[in-house]
Amino acid sequence: MSDRPNLALSRSALDVLMATFDVDVIGLVECLVSPGWRLSFGGADAPAIHYNLSGTGRMVVGGLSPFPLVPHTLVITPAKKPFHIEVDHRTAAAAVNVVEAQWDARFGDRVQRFVAGDVDPMLMLICGYFRATYGSSIDLFAGLSTPIIEHFEPADELGSKLRAALAEISGRQVGMRAMTTAILKQVLVTLVRRSLNSTSIWLERFSILSDRQIALAFADMLARPSADHSVTALAQKAGLSRSAFMARFVRAIGCSPMVALRQLRMKRAADMLAARTFSVEQIARAVGYRSCSSFLRAFRQVHGYIPAESESDGQNSA
Template identity: 50%
Template sequence: MANVSTSAPDQPLVRPSTAELNRLLATLEVKVVRLTECLVSRGWRLEVTGPDAPGIHYNLVGEGWLVFENQAPIALRPHTLIIVPPNLDFALEVNGPGALGPNVRVENRRRVVSPADNFGRREAGEPPPELILICGYFQAIYGASIDLFMGLTTPIVEQFDAADRLDDALRKALDELLAQEIGDGAMAAALLKQVMVMLLRRSLASNETWVERFSILSDPQVARAFADMVERPGAAHTVQSLARSAGLSRSVFMERFRHVFSKTPMAALRDLRMRRAARELVAGQASLDQIAYDAGYRDRTGFLRAFRKVYGCAPAEFRAAVDKGDLFVGV
């Protein structure tokens, strides 16, 4: 699928440095929302409604098409990886796009899923299938709400090969979730994060302009300051100190940061601090005052106010929800 660049052809893409990306990737948190194996036979279509989360689709076996209503179809061959924006419906077909006719609708004739109804298998047609994908939905965030794929409106397509072994990571993640053993969510998230890291590694060596659609890659100067925030959320950051880190004036930094992250630097910093606090709460080895201090707060009242604003509850309620399994803190 061709991607259209908005940059002038004589302007090379400028990316964050490897050191800055290492700092960002170290703190990227991933949560698996849903993961299924999708199987399609020739002459059938598997229609999928996209939820409010980015999708990841990796083709394991066969050749076919991922078809959208208002966008160009994407050709599938083994080891094609596609990141699909949230709320984007699509269909999987073995035949060429439209070959089944405009009025054909395929239901999932057989579906085997876990009790949670989020992990398992969806089939369209009779075996043996000619097209097999692992399809999932996920969150890849910094802090409490800064999404790696925020602003993504068109799919990202990248062709890997067998030596990259992305299929191993995704199969193991699905197996973990189906087994429903202790720590299955954490294991699946760690495996999916491997796939995200592989995709970002590929972006550093790619001449394709889709890399500009990663919020952390679209503005290297802002990314430099954000990497400082991510690495040291409890430090005494100010808008002025962050602007200096980015090499920009205060007003330009504020404007460009908001353009990339859709929030102010201080709001993003609060999210990062609260995410750190949430992880320390779950670990259960520090006092509330120590957690507040580590997050950059010198008094408990300000910390409690910020925590409730981000998570909608007090720290004790948050920890109880995690202990019950109602909340999941990613890796």
């Protein structure tokens, strides 16, 4: 068995990986920058997505070289990396004016607007902080250290999707969070689709997708969380020795296989519990636990409380 990663993922594995991640929109921001101005952001605890609606300028992430922003450029910036957006002054010798953006995570239920400039903006972007996770804490973007940059076309309709997300947050109607997270997930899936045909090889920067053999095993856990998975069986699925599988799984996913499996099972259990259709015993069996007490113990370790039978209607109890 080879221990060398292979970055070519099957279509079916990618389908499972893309279908089952959860997106949480932490906040959306409008950014408007005039010529001769710079809009600067400090590093945040979450990655950010940026879509250039109109105009030209450039972005600098961390200490990396600047890259151009043209209409329909989409950028994902890593968590904890400062970045700035700027537009050249019409007079080359003029100084650049700087606005330090103070984004406030407490106001995730309204759109924040940052303006750098005193004339009509040259550059207009929609930006958003988000998390994309499996289970409770397995982050799809955890291993991202450099920005992802892709250019789209108006026909891809990413701009209209993100404008719709802004409208949802501004309208603050019932179901706003569900709508905005669904919209952002569409955008992220579109980005991953683009990666399959991109001239820029960046798919491996997603830690979960960087190792084909580990991704195959992880996709099997996602597709069948109630199956009787073991480290040995998962290693065989990956085509690796047990020790190599353990080491590479932790490196790619950020935790051991059994910890990851528990998180995936408890996420499924929480979703079933919220539906108020199944009894606790039925949920325990559906997520792979033969013992209700073992299920309750695992649920409390992940979610911090024990679900009561009254939280489901119990009509289908065995």
